Amino acid sequence: MTRREKVNTMKQSRLGSWIALVIGTLYFVVPLVGTFEFSLRMRRGEYSLDAYRSVFADSNFQDSFLYSCGMALATIFIGVLIVVPTAYWVQLRLRKLRPVIEFITLLPLVIPAIVIVFGYLRLYNSSSMIPLTAEVWSTDLLLALSYVTLALPYMYRAVDTGLRAIDVRTLTEAAENLGAGWTTILFKVILPNVRSAILSGAFLTFAIVIGEFTMASLLNRPAFGPYLQLVGANRAYEPSALAVMAFVLTWACMGLINVFGRAKQTKHAG
Amino acid sequence: MTQLNNNPAAPPGVARLQFMQAAWAWVGVAPFLVFALMFLILPTLYLIVGGFQDPDGNFTLQNLFDLFQPSIMSAYWISIKVSGASAIVGAAIGFGLAYAVVLGGLPGWIRPTLMTFSGVASNFAGLPLAFAFLATLGRTGLVTVLLVKFFDFNIYATGFNLLSFWGLTLTYLYFQIPLMVLILTPALDGLKREWREASEILGASAFQYWVHVAFPILWPSILGCTLLLFANAFGAIATAYALTGSSLNIITILLYAQIRGDVLHNPNLGYALALGMIFITGLTNGLYIWLRGRSERWLR
Numbered sequence: 232m233t234r235r236e237k238v239n240t241m242k243q244s245r246l247g248s249w250i251a252l253v254i255g256t257l258y259f260v261v262p263l264v265g266t267f268e269f270s271l272r273m274r275r276g277e278y279s280l281d282a283y284r285s286v287f288a289d290s291n292f293q294d295s296f297l298y299s300c301g302m303a304l305a306t307i308f309i310g311v312l313i314v315v316p317t318a319y320w321v322q323l324r325l326r327k328l329r330p331v332i333e334f335i336t337l338l339p340l341v342i343p344a345i346v347i348v349f350g351y352l353r354l355y356n357s358s359s360m361i362p363l364t365a366e367v368w369s370t371d372l373l374l375a376l377s378y379v380t381l382a383l384p385y386m387y388r389a390v391d392t393g394l395r396a397i398d399v400r401t402l403t404e405a406a407e408n409l410g411a412g413w414t415t416i417l418f419k420v421i422l423p424n425v426r427s428a429i430l431s432g433a434f435l436t437f438a439i440v441i442g443e444f445t446m447a448s449l450l451n452r453p454a455f456g457p458y459l460q461l462v463g464a465n466r467a468y469e470p471s472a473l474a475v476m477a478f479v480l481t482w483a484c485m486g487l488i489n490v491f492g493r494a495k496q497t498k499h500a501g
Numbered sequence: 502m503t504q505l506n507n508n509p510a511a512p513p514g515v516a517r518l519q520f521m522q523a524a525w526a527w528v529g530v531a532p533f534l535v536f537a538l539m540f541l542i543l544p545t546l547y548l549i550v551g552g553f554q555d556p557d558g559n560f561t562l563q564n565l566f567d568l569f570q571p572s573i574m575s576a577y578w579i580s581i582k583v584s585g586a587s588a589i590v591g592a593a594i595g596f597g598l599a600y601a602v603v604l605g606g607l608p609g610w611i612r613p614t615l616m617t618f619s620g621v622a623s624n625f626a627g628l629p630l631a632f633a634f635l636a637t638l639g640r641t642g643l644v645t646v647l648l649v650k651f652f653d654f655n656i657y658a659t660g661f662n663l664l665s666f667w668g669l670t671l672t673y674l675y676f677q678i679p680l681m682v683l684i685l686t687p688a689l690d691g692l693k694r695e696w697r698e699a700s701e702i703l704g705a706s707a708f709q710y711w712v713h714v715a716f717p718i719l720w721p722s723i724l725g726c727t728l729l730l731f732a733n734a735f736g737a738i739a740t741a742y743a744l745t746g747s748s749l750n751i752i753t754i755l756l757y758a759q760i761r762g763d764v765l766h767n768p769n770l771g772y773a774l775a776l777g778m779i780f781i782t783g784l785t786n787g788l789y790i791w792l793r794g795r796s797e798r799w800l801r
Contacts, residue, residue, distance in 0.1 A: 248605025343736030350544020
């Protein structure tokens with residue numbers, strides 16, 4: 232192959248790359264534009280923000296959104312409490328347990344959410360030994376725990392990666408030598424060091440929980456997901472306004488993950 | 502550590518300390534194990550066991566045989582078709598995009614942009630995704646209207662329907678393609694430049710390089726990622742539910758109806774339904790793990 236031919240094939244493959252990219256971009260941007268345009272159509276004959284106004288004025292929107300935000304916070308809190316000590320001890324002392332723990336954390340990707348919640352309804356219904364669905368507060372707890380299972384693969388992966396990046400053993404031994412107890416080690420030494428990993432996991436958890444439908448709907452809780460379903464079934468323009476808002480929210484979560492991920496990287500480089 | 506433990510010369514204090522540390526470690530892991538048992542493993546086991554029982558709790562295989570009635574089989578089949586089509590098409594397009602940004606010689610800023618966008622789009626699923634496609638390709642959606650206006654082309658006249666197999670597949674692609682980009686990019690990064698150079702020096706054409714070097718290394722990754730996409734679509738419900746209501750009877754929607762109101766009039770058949778789903782996703786994930794082991798031999 233002469234040099235010239237080679238340059239030509241290079242150009243050709245670059246052209247192919249551009250074509251792939253343009254088609255991909257079109258497929259991903261057109262629905263967003265379409266949704267946004269549709270959300271502006273509520274007033275006949277002109278574009279307006281009426282659909283957004285109508286959404287914000289709906290008290291069910293506010294209530295369900297706040298409820299899901301609370302759920303997300305509870306999920307993140309419980310998730311961190313469960314995942315961080317586990318990942319820490321597996322990293323430090325129970326290395327043999329690592330494959331088992333990793334397998335368990337990946338189970339939620341294997342078992343569909345609807346199957347997990349089906350199991351809850353059979354195991355923890357009001358006539359069972361542990362009647363979690365009998366009371367409102369315990370159903371909320373069950374919902375938060377179900378979200379922890381959904382977030383487990385991502386949360387564990389994030390924290391585990393964060394722990395691998397720091398020298399857990401040296402940090403622990405240094406803290407022990409200085410007389411720290413294990414709560415001090417965990418909360419004052421380890422936790423601050425994996426903060427950015429936890430935050431990444433937290434924002435991803437938030438993005439998962441905020442619009443989740445299956446679990447909330449089957450546990451009969453007034454979350455944002457079931458609210459979205461109700462609006463989708465009964466309204467014309469509000470759903471697309473909500474879709475635009477959901478997209479912005481997802482974008483914000485991912486953006487924050489990137490910001491914290493990058494902060495971590497630069498810290499390491501420096 | 503263990504050596505120290507077994508060493509009789511070690512002071513008893515050290516051994517005790519180490520025992521205490523191990524004990525503390527188990528205490529530290531205990532909440533996780535209890536949580537996993539109570540909220541992940543036992544609920545699933547309950548359904549699996551229930552799938553093999555009759556209403557009186559005796560062992561039976563009847564529920565599994567009952568799964569083979571037409572209404573249930575067609576639900577499994579539609580789910581498998583939608584998941585399979587969206588996984589294969591998603592994997593092909595995702596591969597194309599990942600290839601374009603990793604090896605296609607595009608400007609450097611495109612790759613991080615695509616990766617960030619993929620992170621967003623792969624998480625933009627569920628109900629909002631259904632709303633977005635209804636607003637775009639529904640009967641009064643932007644694209645539908647524009648096509649009629651400018652090209653006098655009504656996609657609904659061609660038999661297309663968003664509330665159908667192809668409509669659902671097209672919608673699922675919105676999170677399948679970005680997911681493929683995200684999980685395949687590391688594998689493409691793992692293709693060493695030396696391999697390409699070596700094959701070029703030995704006189705191989707680009708085609709030969711792909712057929713004899715790159716593809717044999719990449720295929721476990723590509724197939725594995727495709728399986729992951731399949732499992733990802735198979736368990737999804739919200740998008741389909743919002744898009745099609747119950748007009749397209751995929752397995753998750755059937756199970757949802759069964760949980761809500763025992764539409765099959767047999768709780769144990771409901772468990773068997775869940776068991777069938779676990780079997781399919783378990784099989785796909787098992788294959789994925791096996792393939793990942795294979796691909797890691799070369800791509801580290």
